[in-house]
Amino acid sequence: MEKTLNNKAWFMVLPVLFIVALNAIVPLMTVVNYSVQDTFGNNVFFFEGTRWFTEVLHSGRFHASLQRQFLFTFTILVIEIPLGVAIALTMPRRGFWASVCLVLMALPLLIPWNVVGAMWNIYALPDIGLLGYGLNWLGFNYDYTQQPTAAWFTVILMDVWHWTSLVVLLAYAGLRSIDDNYYRAAQIDGASRWAVFRHIQLPKMKHVLTIAILLRFMDSFMIYTEPFVLTGGGPGNATTVLSIDLVKAALGEFNLGVAAAMSIIYFLMTLLVCWLFYTIIMQGEKE
Amino acid sequence: MGLSWMAWTWETATFFGVIALLLAGMTLWEIKQPGGAPRHGVLGLDTTRGDRLFISLLGSAFIHLGWLALAAGPLWWALGLSLVYSVLVFRYV
Amino acid sequence: MRLHRWLVPTLYIIFLMLPIYWLLNMSFKTTNEILGGFSWFPANFTIASYVKILTDPTWYNGYINSIIYVGLNTVISVSFALPAAYAFSRYRFLGDKHLFFWLLTNRMAPPAVFALPFLQLYSALGLFDSHLAVALAHCLFNIPLAVWILEGFISGVPREIDETAYLDGYSFPRFFTKIFMPLIGSGIGVTAFFCFMFSWVELLLAKTLTSVEAKPIAAVMTRTASTSGYELGLLAAAGVLTIIPGAIVIYFVRNYIAKGFAMGRV
Numbered sequence: 001m002e003k004t005l006n007n008k009a010w011f012m013v014l015p016v017l018f019i020v021a022l023n024a025i026v027p028l029m030t031v032v033n034y035s036v037q038d039t040f041g042n043n044v045f046f047f048e049g050t051r052w053f054t055e056v057l058h059s060g061r062f063h064a065s066l067q068r069q070f071l072f073t074f075t076i077l078v079i080e081i082p083l084g085v086a087i088a089l090t091m092p093r094r095g096f097w098a099s100v101c102l103v104l105m106a107l108p109l110l111i112p113w114n115v116v117g118a119m120w121n122i123y124a125l126p127d128i129g130l131l132g133y134g135l136n137w138l139g140f141n142y143d144y145t146q147q148p149t150a151a152w153f154t155v156i157l158m159d160v161w162h163w164t165s166l167v168v169l170l171a172y173a174g175l176r177s178i179d180d181n182y183y184r185a186a187q188i189d190g191a192s193r194w195a196v197f198r199h200i201q202l203p204k205m206k207h208v209l210t211i212a213i214l215l216r217f218m219d220s221f222m223i224y225t226e227p228f229v230l231t232g233g234g235p236g237n238a239t240t241v242l243s244i245d246l247v248k249a250a251l252g253e254f255n256l257g258v259a260a261a262m263s264i265i266y267f268l269m270t271l272l273v274c275w276l277f278y279t280i281i282m283q284g285e286k287e
Numbered sequence: 288m289g290l291s292w293m294a295w296t297w298e299t300a301t302f303f304g305v306i307a308l309l310l311a312g313m314t315l316w317e318i319k320q321p322g323g324a325p326r327h328g329v330l331g332l333d334t335t336r337g338d339r340l341f342i343s344l345l346g347s348a349f350i351h352l353g354w355l356a357l358a359a360g361p362l363w364w365a366l367g368l369s370l371v372y373s374v375l376v377f378r379y380v
Numbered sequence: 381m382r383l384h385r386w387l388v389p390t391l392y393i394i395f396l397m398l399p400i401y402w403l404l405n406m407s408f409k410t411t412n413e414i415l416g417g418f419s420w421f422p423a424n425f426t427i428a429s430y431v432k433i434l435t436d437p438t439w440y441n442g443y444i445n446s447i448i449y450v451g452l453n454t455v456i457s458v459s460f461a462l463p464a465a466y467a468f469s470r471y472r473f474l475g476d477k478h479l480f481f482w483l484l485t486n487r488m489a490p491p492a493v494f495a496l497p498f499l500q501l502y503s504a505l506g507l508f509d510s511h512l513a514v515a516l517a518h519c520l521f522n523i524p525l526a527v528w529i530l531e532g533f534i535s536g537v538p539r540e541i542d543e544t545a546y547l548d549g550y551s552f553p554r555f556f557t558k559i560f561m562p563l564i565g566s567g568i569g570v571t572a573f574f575c576f577m578f579s580w581v582e583l584l585l586a587k588t589l590t591s592v593e594a595k596p597i598a599a600v601m602t603r604t605a606s607t608s609g610y611e612l613g614l615l616a617a618a619g620v621l622t623i624i625p626g627a628i629v630i631y632f633v634r635n636y637i638a639k640g641f642a643m644g645r646v
Contacts, residue, residue: 006471015464023486023494024520026501029293033299050362087389091389101393103630108396110577110580110581112580112597115623119619120399123398123402129402133418164392221490243490263492274484292503
């Protein structure tokens with residue numbers, strides 16, 4: 001179905017444009033302005049040129065938190081996507097139990113992020129939390145407030161707990177769009193479970209899975225509240241991902257210029273990945 | 288309300304001015320002489336003029352960052368490099 | 381095979397419910413009992429924490445504030461996004477694709493980057509510490525999301541319906557409110573759900589933009605944690621209460637969630 005050309009449609013988009021521009025462009029411009037200046041407060045600024053950018057790009061601290069960020073995002077994608085697909089494949093397809101599953105699974109998505117962090121903060125404590133106590137009872141020496149590995153494990157487990165359901169919901173929605181006749185035909189042909197997955201279910205889920213990966217990438221790349229409440233970035237700097245480092249620089253140390261330069265580099269990276277995924281999705285839709 | 292908190296400088300104002308002019312210019316160009324259907328370029332992507340502008344701008348940003356990270360010397364070189372890159376994008380992508 | 385199929389979702393749901401159970405368990409204990417040691421059930425079952433929250437204005441005002449700005453944001457997002465989504469779905473216009481992509485990039489913008497300029501922007505507008513400020517700030521990611529979901533639903537409505545209505549002499553506003561909006565009712569519901577959800581769970585901006593008058597519940601919780609030592613029982617009860625509005629909303633839209641995801645390409 002061809003869309004009609006109508007440039008007056010701009011007027012219908014204008015309100016949205018105005019409100020998003022106010023929220024997006026004005027702050028973005030401000031961040032760019034900050035990034036080339038130094039300040040000691042009171043709105044007095046000194047021009048510094050690209051000094052902060054050079055500093056950030058050469059700083060070991062930035063590289064370290066960037067590395068941690070990529071490690072984090074990569075790990076949760078590798079865990080959450082297959083797990084989410086597996087759960088969507090095994091959960092009831094329709095009826096009462098499907099609704100029960102959906103409601104219970106969506107629950108973590110609706111808990112305020114700082115509550116998620118606070119909840120896990122206690123849940124994982126070795127003396128009074130179920131997870132920490134349980135792990136130690138099983139014989140693991142586990143204390144996320146002291147051990148960097150344990151802290152990583154907890155942050156990742158928390159994210160899996162929090163967000164796998166999103167992948168499940170998306171994959172489930174993709175599976176729902178498959179007509180029952182396909183399954184019947186496959187059964188008559190005596191197709192194996194794997195063949196059904198490979199040739200019927202996976203192709204139908206391809207589109208929603210791209211969206212799932214895109215969303216999980218973006219959201220995990222800007223994750224802040226949950227790990228901050230859980231570990232505060234520690235022990236040491238072990239779980240200081242990009243956003244936490246950024247807020248530390250901006251509000252904690254009041255290094256506005258450095259924080260702004262970091263923001264811009266961060267934003268450009270998100271923009272690049274976002275564009276790549278978007279292009280892939282759009283090209284995929286055309287085929 | 289004042290705008291002093293936005294901490295404008297001539298340099299950044301010029302930067303945003305140039306971007307705004309580019310967008311306005313592209314709009315005028317499109318009205319005067321529509322670019323037509325997307326083109327299938329060397330990267331295997333279907334792009335219109337607007338897409339090519341976006342690819343040029345984003346790429347230029349990364350060229351500048353790369354210059355600051357890896358090379359020494361005035362940033363004008365990076366700007367030159369970006370211009371060459373943009374011309375290539377508009378010509379071939 | 382049967383049993384096997386049930387196993388994975390069941391285990392997963394248990395994994396999801398355990399932390400929530402732990403929170404619930406703690407909310408019925410006194411702080412001393414929580415700190416005293418590990419126990420599966422509260423020894424001295426108490427609802428004192430809940431009573432305290434529901435009777436102390438500094439606490440329950442936090443809930444009211446959160447609900448006001450979330451509701452306000454949902455209304456603004458959906459009503460602004462509707463005409464825009466219609467335009468994107470039905471018409472081609474100059475720069476439409478780039479505009480759509482630009483909107484989406486805002487869904488991806490890290491709030492941490494914007495926190496400080498937001499504070500200054502809304503102070504300059506004289507909106508600091510008002511519900512409207514938080515509601516407008518959350519539009520940054522909710523309007524793009526709403527446009528995206530609604531566009532999916534609107535594209536599912538055949539275009540012949542629009543054309544027939546125009547031929548019957550309907551004006552655009554009348555057609556839109558009388559015929560079109562009822563048609564995409566479930567889509568509007570799903571969109572409202574997602575706007576509610578993302579506004580409800582976001583804290584960084586909500587906390588930055590408020591101090592007293594419009595303080596969200598989540599921020600009340602963090603402040604209590606620092607001023608009066610760790611009142612764990614109270615915090616747990618407050619946490620449980622933040623889950624309830626979400627649970628109610630999910631219950632109402634349970635049949636549309638999956639559809640919303642599929643059609644709306646959240």
